[in-house]
Amino acid sequence: MPGSRSRRTRLSALRPASFGARPTGERLARIRRSPQFVAGQFRNPVQTRQLLDGSALPMARTQLSREGRLRRAPVGRIPVVSPTAELAVPPASGLRLTWLGHSTVLAEIDGRRVLFDPVWGERCSPFTWAGPKRMHPMPVELAELDPVDAVVISHDHYDHLDMPTIQALIGTGAVFVVPLGVGADLEFWDVPAERITELDWHEATRVGDLTLTATPAQHFCGRGLRGPQHTLWASWVVAGPGHRIFHSGDTGYFPGFAEIGAAHGPFDATMIQIGAYSEFWPDIHMDPAEGVRSHLDLQGGAPTGVLLPIHWGTFNLAPHPWAEPAEWTLSAGRKAGVTTVHPRPGEPFEPAEPPAGYPWWRAIAVPPVHGWPAWPPVAPPAVEADLAADR
Numbered sequence: 001m002p003g004s005r006s007r008r009t010r011l012s013a014l015r016p017a018s019f020g021a022r023p024t025g026e027r028l029a030r031i032r033r034s035p036q037f038v039a040g041q042f043r044n045p046v047q048t049r050q051l052l053d054g055s056a057l058p059m060a061r062t063q064l065s066r067e068g069r070l071r072r073a074p075v076g077r078i079p080v081v082s083p084t085a086e087l088a089v090p091p092a093s094g095l096r097l098t099w100l101g102h103s104t105v106l107a108e109i110d111g112r113r114v115l116f117d118p119v120w121g122e123r124c125s126p127f128t129w130a131g132p133k134r135m136h137p138m139p140v141e142l143a144e145l146d147p148v149d150a151v152v153i154s155h156d157h158y159d160h161l162d163m164p165t166i167q168a169l170i171g172t173g174a175v176f177v178v179p180l181g182v183g184a185d186l187e188f189w190d191v192p193a194e195r196i197t198e199l200d201w202h203e204a205t206r207v208g209d210l211t212l213t214a215t216p217a218q219h220f221c222g223r224g225l226r227g228p229q230h231t232l233w234a235s236w237v238v239a240g241p242g243h244r245i246f247h248s249g250d251t252g253y254f255p256g257f258a259e260i261g262a263a264h265g266p267f268d269a270t271m272i273q274i275g276a277y278s279e280f281w282p283d284i285h286m287d288p289a290e291g292v293r294s295h296l297d298l299q300g301g302a303p304t305g306v307l308l309p310i311h312w313g314t315f316n317l318a319p320h321p322w323a324e325p326a327e328w329t330l331s332a333g334r335k336a337g338v339t340t341v342h343p344r345p346g347e348p349f350e351p352a353e354p355p356a357g358y359p360w361w362r363a364i365a366v367p368p369v370h371g372w373p374a375w376p377p378v379a380p381p382a383v384e385a386d387l388a389a390d391r
């Protein structure tokens with residue numbers, strides 16, 4: 001009816017552009033052909049719960065408790081490192097990773113530059129005035145970052161897919177490689193259709209000498225007011241002539257890691273989500289012990305390669321203490337014999353020669369009740385000076 005169309009038009013005009021767009025046409029038809037799309041929505045490899053029944057009230061109490069609020073943020077300024085000078089020189093080994101905060105990682109691999117889940121926004125939210133706020137600045141301004149060859153998105157949540165960042169990257173000439181359905185958002189934000197590649201799980205595309213493969217993950221999607229699970233989520237394998245890396249996106253622990261490792265591994269480095277876990281949603285985010293376990297699965301059970309912990313430290317998204325993901329990963333990695341690398345945001349490293357770890361977060365975090373565990377290595381003096389200046 002004309003009145004109904006008019007109301008829909010008015011509502012559409014009020015809808016924030018950051019909500020993105022629903023998949024339609026051939027894009028929607030392709031979604032419906034996917035083996036992952038069952039009974040009108042994408043499904044995980046195994047049945048999962050996004051929120052445990054009856055957990056809303058206990059979760060709210062935990063989130064709002066005074067002690068919890070104090071521990072979920074640093075008590076000093078998070079030290080960031082400007083990577084500009086180091087990134088101006090190609091990596092000697094052919095592989096260098098720069099964690100820029102949360103799940104944003106710049107991977108320089110076999111002569112190409114791949115940017116995972118870029119979020120330069122101040123809030124991971126559809127609004128500029130509400131939602132989780134960044135706890136540290138980005139180590140490098142997006143305009144100062146040299147052009148990248150490919151932008152890879154794991155899924156459409158706001159802490160992984162940021163509209164202003166995507167729009168700023170259009171001018172770089174990069175291609176955008178995303179899971180099924182996410183291309184609708186990018187086109188709506190003016191990314192040229194010919195520069196968007198949408199992949200289902202186990203599908204791959206080429207960027208120069210690199211092969212980028214979408215692999216399974218155990219998570220969910222959600223943006224704006226759209227219907228349930230109409231865009232896919234994925235982890236990613238990037239393989240070049242000399243190196244292989246893995247980015248987990250967001251995921252719960254599941255048997256698929258061993259299958260991914262058998263098909264595509266072993267990896268020189270894995271970038272694994274180890275933060276924003278909770279007993280209230282155990283199926284869709286990993287805790288650090290599960291993150292280390294997933295790295296071992298991806299490596300065929302051997303403690304080879306290095307693990308870069310991601311999805312922590314930048315946004316307050318869960319009730320655990322701010323520094324707990326890093327501290328727990330450090331401990332779990334040592335027990336399992338896995339080399340974990342813990343750079344400050346913006347601090348590049350080459351997995352071929354991983355830097356000696358140091359728990360830099362301890363200087364700016366509320367310590368546990370029983371104090372910090374003993375840590376043998378001593379931080380280099382320059383690092384200690386940096387941390388002292390930030391106190």
